[in-house]
Amino acid sequence: MPELDLPQIAESQALAYVTSNDADAKLEAALCSELSGHDPSAGDVTLSAAEFRGAWHHVIGGSPAAAFNFIIPAIARPFMVSNASGETATVKTATGVAGQVLDGETRLFYSDGTDVRSLTDTLSDGSGGGGHSGALVLLASDQSITNNTATPLNWGSESYDTDGYHDNTTNNSRLTVPTGVTKIILRGQIRWDSSIAGVRQFLVNKNGSGSFDGRSVGTLEAQSPLTLQDFVSPVLAVTPGDYFEVNAWQDSGGTRTVVSNVSCWFSIQAIE
Structure with missing residues (x-):
């Protein structure tokens, strides 16, 4: 599975359970893990493929001087972003349609590898309430x-x-x-x-x-x-x-x- 880079069991592979366990662990991280510490204080944030594949929820902090880009790799997957930086984060790949997360918001997105699409209304605190578009x-x-x-x-x-x-x-x-x-x-x-x-x-x-x-x-x-x-x-x-x-x-x-x-x-x- 190239999007999440999960290991595949080969035909007639010995100890296939090891590969299966490794794939399960990666999938669990991709669906359940949170990666905090994204800091745009020095400018745009660019995620590596491993960072993007390895976490569902990305948390932005820091103290940027202005709005910034949160750049993801060209990988198709759903993901979530929380922004506590004080500035607007534009979520995008190197090309294509972008989404945005205002300060204090949490938004759910889907990237098809080029365009970033919002999947939900915004949540001011990540739990309940209507959103703004x-x-x-x-x-x-x-x-x-x-x-x-x-x-x-x-x-x-x-x-x-x-x-x-x-x-x-x-x-x-x-x-x-x-x-x-x-x-x-x-x-x-x-x-x-x-x-x-x-x-x-x-x-x-x-x-x-x-x-x-x-x-x-x-x-x-x-x-x-x-x-x-x-x-x-x-x-x-x-x-x-x-x-x-x-x-x-x-x-x-x-x-x-x-x-x-x-x-x-x-x-x-x-x-x-």
């Missing part, structure tokens, strides 16, 4: 908005993304509904630069269109020293693959800026 994204840098032109905001930074709702590079204006989600709530806040000329507007689009029930749109006269606009959608019925964007619009007569800041963000939360 969603994403919170921010601007990686200030974004210019041309006068009288609706412009999708490009969210180049993630605070968290539990189930592949967002990509920082490809179509980063979008929050996309993953498989298994049927109802969501959108929230956001837009922070404009300092100018009192004209009005500021945001428009939420679904699949590139504004024609959907529960659309959020806001218009506000520009404020000094800055203009903030926020919104919360109703519960929206969705299908996997639906995506949402926030468009910014202004008519100050010149180019204005949506400011990269912790107070400028877009989020999606799965309800069902």
